[in-house]
Amino acid sequence: MPVSLDASRLIYDALIASGVSVVSALPETWLVHLIRLADDDPGVTLVRLAKEEEGVGVSMGAHLAGARSAMLMQNHGFFAAINGVISGAMLYRVPLLMLISDRGSFGERDPWQTEGGVMTRHLLDAMRIPTTVLREPAAVARTIDKAMTLAYSALRPVAVLLDRDLMWEDAPA
Secondary structure, three states, X not given: OOEOHHHHHHHHHHHHHOOEEXXXXXXXXXXXXXXXHHXXXXXXXXXXXXXXXXXXXXXXXXXXXXXXXXXEEEHHHHHHHHHHHHHHHHOOOOOEEEEEEOOOOOOOOOHHHHHHHHHHHHHHHHOOOOEXXXXXXXXHHHHHHHHHHHHHHHOOEEEEEEXXXXXXXXXXX
């Protein structure tokens, strides 16, 4: 599988170091190793979702219970969760760390992903959600820690876009 296990491990370790104990996700190619790592970790609760918007509720509940969480999704999953992000996390000022596989960006091989890639940053900007792109393994721990810090200090959603250069082991086409 071309998805980088090493990058996934770096991301997962950074999530754990930032205090994440609840992870929500739907199956997605770029996130497969992250989901498996969460599933295998007895110190983490993995909530498998039927639709991404449910992850907002899971993260809100985790926050109210005193736990830190992370939502794992791809671009189209973020689109499906927008109602929950706005009417839940934003309205009630709940920290929400979203890790979004940045499908459809430069090097995308699957045509069905390209429209989502064009829209993701525009929607995040329109929603005034602080966003950063994670491309380099050396920046993973610091970036995720800073994203979690901002989510909690601002009490709002924060997005970390997982770039193809980080998530794939082979060179982008």
